[in-house]
Amino acid sequence: MNSDQLSKRLAAVASFVPAGSVVADIGSDHAYLPCYLVRKKVAASAIAGEVVEGPYQSAIKQVAQDGLQHWIDVRKGSGLAVLKKDEVDVITIAGMGGPLISQILEDGKSLLPGVKRLILQPNISAISLRDWLTNNYWKLSAEDILEEDGKIYEILVAEPTNNNIQLSYTERLLGPFLMKGNSAVFRQKWQEEYKQWERILNQLDQAEPSPMIETKKEELKMKIKIVEEVLG
Structure with missing residues (x-):
């Protein structure tokens, strides 16, 4: 360059x-x-x-x-x-x-x-x-x-x-214009994030329960649901 x-x-x-x-x-x-x-x-x-x-x-x-x-x-x-x-x-x-x-x-x-x-x-x-x-x-x-x-x-x-x-939270997370474009790179990014969140969620499921862990789990579940809905 x-x-x-x-x-x-x-x-x-x-x-x-x-x-x-x-x-x-x-x-x-x-x-x-x-x-x-x-x-x-x-x-x-x-x-x-x-x-x-x-x-x-x-x-x-x-x-x-x-x-x-x-x-x-x-x-x-x-x-x-x-x-x-x-x-x-x-x-x-x-x-x-x-x-x-x-x-x-x-x-x-x-x-x-x-x-x-x-x-x-x-x-x-x-x-x-x-x-x-x-x-x-x-x-x-x-x-x-x-x-x-x-x-x-x-x-x-x-x-x-x-x-x-x-x-909306979904627009803030994913980007309103990027969501509409729904490009191959956009889908790749959020598929990778989705897999990472699932891995972290599985790890948290094995951890000793605590209010902080439960809050983190709910946050991850919300993000996973958003990506599932947007990517189909």
Whole structure:
């Protein structure tokens, strides 16, 4: 992977960036995504934010190598703290856990007014992101799911709304757009989760009973039932 040829995962993230956007890529690593977006003339300009020194230096090097210093600003800092208010149209955050992305958004909430789109790719726990979005006046406008190198990734696209749109637990867990699409990758993900939940449930059945274990068992049974209903 490089700034000319993104991974399948990052290419999917890039596909949701509207033409002419000013983009902030948070946790940018080597800055491949912002470099690609500017080189392809999708983004007018970009900010690459990175908190870790090594990746920050790699991002600076990549931007210089591509000759994009006038269009991409590499900044070191935590989460959205690298931004100023009303500075970008689109924020991308990819390759982190859902709870961490949610915390980044929560910590930088004051910088979100003026942002027109969030493009988020959680490695795990997309439900925690859907919860944060719906509780903070962001509505899902699209979702995608794909497999790359044996791993399955979900992408959530959200836009600001004046309405506090609530999703059902099933929609929060599985994704409203992904449920409708019912793709082969979607089915594969939840069939694998289903098998894992059944294994855990069987283990809990052998454990010494306790209120905590009973609560966990009921939660797993609910999830198993949801997947059975959706997948048929």
